[in-house]
Amino acid sequence: MAEVRKFTKRLSKPGTAAEVRQSVSEAVKTSVDLVEQPKIIEPLDYEAVVFQRKAQIHSDPHRDLLLCPVDDVSESQISRQRRTVVPSVPQNAEREARSLFAKECIKMYNTDWHVINYKYEAYSGDFRMLPR
Incomplete structure (x- = not known):
């Protein structure tokens, strides 16, 4: 019993x-307080710089x-191919749908694809991979 008491006395210290x-x-708390936060830098507005330096760029x-x-940029439209004789979405499904999510899903499923084409895409990568 005396051993148990000694053990419990040491627990309090x-x-x-x-x-x-x-x-x-x-030490960690004080070192965290000393770390400076990085400054937030706004990205450059490329169009504004080009507009401001129009005369300089022109020459x-x-x-x-x-x-x-x-x-460089052009848009094309690819008609959606139907692979079934009977459409999987009924004709009046978009009008009958109540949920906005359902309406958007039906519209996405039925409309043609709009594709953005980049004429100079081959030149946009690594300089070692440029076409010759």
Whole structure:
């Protein structure tokens, strides 16, 4: 019984492990407070810079490298192929649907595909992979 009492008396005193944990947690708290937060930098508005420096860019001999080509982006439409004789979505399903989610799903399933084509896409990768 005396051994049990000695054991319980030692439990109330903080041991070396508890002291180490305490000192480490205090050190971590103080070091976290000293770390500076990085500054948030807004991205460059490319169109605004081009507009501001229009005269300078116009006289630049390498202006083709600075400006995006006008004819780079085009849109095409691919009609959706139906692989069944009877459509899987009824004709009046979009009108009868009550949920906006259901209406959008039906519309997406029935409409044609709009594809964005990039004329100079081959030149947009790594310089070592450019077409010759």
